[in-house]
Amino acid sequence: MNASVTLLILDLVGVYFFAVSGSLLAARQRFDLVGSLLLASVTGLGGGVVRDLVLNAGPPVAFSQPLYLAPPVLAVVTVYFISASVQRFNRLLVAFDAAGLALFCVSGTLLALAAHAHPVAAALLGVTTAVGGGILRDVIANLTPALFDQREFYAIPAFIGATLTAIAASLGVLHPLTTVPIIVFVFGLRVAGRRLRWGIPLASRSVVE
Amino acid sequence: MNASVTLLILDLVGVYFFAVSGSLLAARQRFDLVGSLLLASVTGLGGGVVRDLVLNAGPPVAFSQPLYLAPPVLAVVTVYFISASVQRFNRLLVAFDAAGLALFCVSGTLLALAAHAHPVAAALLGVTTAVGGGILRDVIANLTPALFDQREFYAIPAFIGATLTAIAASLGVLHPLTTVPIIVFVFGLRVAGRRLRWGIPLASRSVVE
Amino acid sequence: MNASVTLLILDLVGVYFFAVSGSLLAARQRFDLVGSLLLASVTGLGGGVVRDLVLNAGPPVAFSQPLYLAPPVLAVVTVYFISASVQRFNRLLVAFDAAGLALFCVSGTLLALAAHAHPVAAALLGVTTAVGGGILRDVIANLTPALFDQREFYAIPAFIGATLTAIAASLGVLHPLTTVPIIVFVFGLRVAGRRLRWGIPLASRSVVE
Numbered sequence: 001m002n003a004s005v006t007l008l009i010l011d012l013v014g015v016y017f018f019a020v021s022g023s024l025l026a027a028r029q030r031f032d033l034v035g036s037l038l039l040a041s042v043t044g045l046g047g048g049v050v051r052d053l054v055l056n057a058g059p060p061v062a063f064s065q066p067l068y069l070a071p072p073v074l075a076v077v078t079v080y081f082i083s084a085s086v087q088r089f090n091r092l093l094v095a096f097d098a099a100g101l102a103l104f105c106v107s108g109t110l111l112a113l114a115a116h117a118h119p120v121a122a123a124l125l126g127v128t129t130a131v132g133g134g135i136l137r138d139v140i141a142n143l144t145p146a147l148f149d150q151r152e153f154y155a156i157p158a159f160i161g162a163t164l165t166a167i168a169a170s171l172g173v174l175h176p177l178t179t180v181p182i183i184v185f186v187f188g189l190r191v192a193g194r195r196l197r198w199g200i201p202l203a204s205r206s207v208v209e
Numbered sequence: 210m211n212a213s214v215t216l217l218i219l220d221l222v223g224v225y226f227f228a229v230s231g232s233l234l235a236a237r238q239r240f241d242l243v244g245s246l247l248l249a250s251v252t253g254l255g256g257g258v259v260r261d262l263v264l265n266a267g268p269p270v271a272f273s274q275p276l277y278l279a280p281p282v283l284a285v286v287t288v289y290f291i292s293a294s295v296q297r298f299n300r301l302l303v304a305f306d307a308a309g310l311a312l313f314c315v316s317g318t319l320l321a322l323a324a325h326a327h328p329v330a331a332a333l334l335g336v337t338t339a340v341g342g343g344i345l346r347d348v349i350a351n352l353t354p355a356l357f358d359q360r361e362f363y364a365i366p367a368f369i370g371a372t373l374t375a376i377a378a379s380l381g382v383l384h385p386l387t388t389v390p391i392i393v394f395v396f397g398l399r400v401a402g403r404r405l406r407w408g409i410p411l412a413s414r415s416v417v418e
Numbered sequence: 419m420n421a422s423v424t425l426l427i428l429d430l431v432g433v434y435f436f437a438v439s440g441s442l443l444a445a446r447q448r449f450d451l452v453g454s455l456l457l458a459s460v461t462g463l464g465g466g467v468v469r470d471l472v473l474n475a476g477p478p479v480a481f482s483q484p485l486y487l488a489p490p491v492l493a494v495v496t497v498y499f500i501s502a503s504v505q506r507f508n509r510l511l512v513a514f515d516a517a518g519l520a521l522f523c524v525s526g527t528l529l530a531l532a533a534h535a536h537p538v539a540a541a542l543l544g545v546t547t548a549v550g551g552g553i554l555r556d557v558i559a560n561l562t563p564a565l566f567d568q569r570e571f572y573a574i575p576a577f578i579g580a581t582l583t584a585i586a587a588s589l590g591v592l593h594p595l596t597t598v599p600i601i602v603f604v605f606g607l608r609v610a611g612r613r614l615r616w617g618i619p620l621a622s623r624s625v626v627e
Binding site: 232235236238239240241242243244245246247248258262265267268269272273275278285288289290291292293298348349350351 | 471472473474535536538539542543549553557560561562563565566568572573574617618619620621622623
């Protein structure tokens with residue numbers, strides 16, 4: 001299996017995980033199936049569309065490759081058959097969102113490098129791909145994005161994953177097997193950070209009431 | 210009257226209808242005239258800007274053709290002279306939004322085909338053009354987009370209209386007269402779906418409280 | 419110092435002022451340092467990214483020139499050491515936002531002209547650059563954008579500044595010294611309009627309750 005096929009699969013799996021997180025939010029907000037499909041598509045494909053627009057290397061893959069439409073549809077079907085409490089929806093949402101984040105910070109960085117972006121720009125686009133879909137999901141559902149929730153440990157894992165990917169690729173040591181530990185590490189960091197309530201200092205040292 | 214002039218007129222009329230829906234929302238939210246112009250512009254032109262960015266065929270028409278600035282200005286003037294109750298504003302908003310949706314799912318698809326997009330991608334871009342402006346309008350006004358409101362029947366009419374347009378164009382049977390029944394059908398479907406409260410199943414079969 | 423270096427400095431200073439406004443909002447909303455960096459980046463760089471995507475002249479500078487990453491980081495550090503009341507945060511936010519608006523309506527217009535945009539399109543892109551970052555900031559923080567707040571006098575100063583810049587550039591009388599009075603005028607107009615509660619008529623002449 002060559003590198004570009006591996007990358008395509010990584011990216012499609014990432015789209016699926018994020019799309020499921022979008023459909024889960026749609027279910028929790030009691031949207032209907034059409035709203036579920038739209039939120040799944042925006043969440044799964046939004047970050048990549050922004051990345052491809054910035055790369056300016058032809059139309060975004062979400063529009064030019066019909067294969068990218070399969071994961072959101074599959075996500076809607078998956079979530080339709082889940083029957084759970086609101087609390088369990090939240091826990092599933094975090095797990096799928098974390099898996100999407102882990103896959104996208106790697107695949108987004110690699111796709112940017114493949115389009116000849118500078119390693120620094122590629123890592124930034126990896127982070128943009130990873131956090132973009134989730135921000136669009138939450139903004140459209142009229143929530144403050146999870147990224148700004150102090151109880152979440154969100155952008156730092158994506159940043160670390162994208163940076164490690166860009167470094168490994170620049171050193172020429174990146175092949176499918178190298179990406180696995182990065183993906184697992186990012187996923188673990190995001191979930192552990194949330195579980196252990198890792199705190200990041202507030203934006204200002206002190207807000208006087 | 211040749212095909213591209215007809216298409217331009219269709220598109221400009223669509224911009225006007227959506228722009229009026231933006232100005233009506235601005236009036237309902239008691240924004241001032243400048244907010245009205247901005248919301249009219251974003252609603253009328255936003256979907257098309259996203260479509261043109263994705264098509265990657267030069268700067269979006271909203272910026273390159275000054276003619277596209279006329280409908281939002283006209284919309285602001287139209288709404289300024291409407292004096293109505295909040296309830297009537299809502300009813301007008303739905304009517305103008307439905308007309309914009311009907312025109313844009315046709316004109317968006319045709320403009321994408323004219324830029325040599327694949328029929329599947331063209332239909333998707335038609336839907337994006339049709340629902341994009343309304344989503345931007347509602348997100349900016351800090352509301353959950355109408356599309357996710359269960360009482361609305363929103364994205365399916367746009368999807369049907371864009372698909373019919375792409376099929377008719379691919380079969381070579383599309384000329385100005387063919388688009389009229391599609392536009393009327395989409396408008397009717399949207400309005401009838403709302404009036405008759407056509408239900409779409411929820412995103413999940415069951416949410417246990 | 420040549421014209422393009424002056425323009426780069428104007429633009430970077432604009433990014434810094436807007437980024438500070440983003441970090442100040444993050445502090446007021448009690449986001450953490452990562453949320454502060456993200457909101458600073460989106461506010462400072464968002465308007466320019468939209469402008470560059472519309473201009474379609476290669477990847478946005480925010481991604482291609484690493485120098486653009488410095489102002490948001492600096493903004494986060496600046497705000498971290500500010501210790502103030504919520505009310506004072508609001509006053510600082512307006513001041514930095516007004517400074518960013520004044521700089522961006524000039525630099526955005528000039529950058530669009532440099533990319534060979536038509537003067538009318540250039541002025542529109544200047545306004546887009548100036549108001550875009552602030553809208554993204556407020557939408558992401560789940561607030562109704564300041565632009566729609568009747569107590570603010572927001573888009574008109576940006577529009578006047580961008581128009582004056584496009585006219586001065588078209589007449590060939592624009593050099594670094596000409597931009598200074600425009601920037602000061604826009605900043606003064608925004609702050610004075612707010613202080614003196616300059617009213618703009620509502621979007622509709624009358625809303626019957």
